[in-house]
């Protein structure tokens with residue numbers, strides 16, 4: 001398609017060096033960046049490969065048989081991921097999300113889950129360990145993941161209509177198999193909180209104009225009252241290959257209006273600082289939130305930036321640290337970590353130093369950037385650093 005931008009530079013090859021600061025930086029949980037934001041959430045990409053070709057993420061024209069994925073020898077192994085995760089936890093991370101590409105394509109992922117689930121936090125609070133998946137392999141893997149210590153899971157699902165869903169994943173994958181995966185996750189107990197309530201099983205639906213707006217209401221009907229939280233994500237300008245344009249973005253406010261045509265909603269408080277989704281609860285006849293009917297979320301990354309509270313860091317498959325989803329370069333933690341004389345305390349210093357220098361707030365600045373800014377063509381892909 002003529003509107004697509006094909007990257008001329010492979011940004012994965014460019015890296016910023018991770019260095020040791022002259023003064024050590026202690027991992028005491030008090031780290032903050034230049035905009036006083038703490039480090040709380042770590043997203044770890046375990047593969048840059050995927051069995052889907054969602055056109056908003058890995059368009060077939062680019063991610064074809066000639067596309068150069070990272071060789072397996074470049075990837076961090078599970079011990080390296082766990083070592084880094086421990087350092088991040090010492091710095092204050094309490095939530096770890098495994099992502100990709102499609103994370104369930106990484107062989108023996110449950111072994112990594114087990115290692116991460118065993119990380120102790122300094123204050124003894126449990127680590128929130130979760131995973132985002134397209135659900136295609138979940139029916140087979142849900143139980144092993146739960147047994148290994150995964151707390152919860154988010155499944156991406158862009159519609160219930162089989163024709164629309166097959167077209168969006170662009171590999172003709174049937175919606176029924178993803179629904180089976182969601183059912184298996186529920187049966188395995190993924191998403192149950194300490195009181196045994198289902199609070200952590202979530203569905204992410206990317207809404208794209210001219211593509212799946214007519215799936216908003218069927219999805220709301222399907223998941224309302226199921227205990228599973230449906231979240232609508234504004235189509236974002238991540239990466240450089242999806243041919244994004246503002247005309248394809250349906251603002252979250254329109255999504256909420258759409259649902260309100262059939263189901264009254266009431267605004268709910270954010271559940272945690274740095275929470276990306278705004279929450280809306282289904283109302284009962286008296287216009288009050290009815291917890292039995294559950295809630296929906298909207299993630300308005302385009303129309304309502306939430307950089308101010310952004311406490312997320314991203315670790316790419318081969319160990320680069322990205323400070324923003326829209327970054328063009330990452331810090332090469334792998335090279336530093338593989339030096340024989342570099343200790344975990346050194347790694348904590350290096351990571352602390354990088355975070356202290358962070359001032360990223362792309363979504364807040366988006367509107368003031370020229371549409372054809374060169375950085376747009378240099379952004380790393382979401383399938384590489386993870387969502």
Ligand code: SAM
Nearest residue numbers: 056057100101102132133134156204235236387
């Ligand atoms: N493959 C897994 C999946 O699809 O859940 C995990 C990786 S995927 C990159 C993570 C999330 O990013 C998914 O929920 C996906 O829908 C979302 N995503 C990808 N490209 C996007 C875009 N351009 N705008 C908004 N969300 C996007």
Ligand code: SF4
Nearest residue numbers: 050052054057101134
């Ligand atoms: Fe694959 Fe997820 Fe990207 Fe779809 S959104 S192409 S499932 S990585």
Ligand code: SF4
Nearest residue numbers: 307310324325362363
């Ligand atoms: Fe965080 Fe960057 Fe997204 Fe802003 S644009 S919320 S800084 S990841």
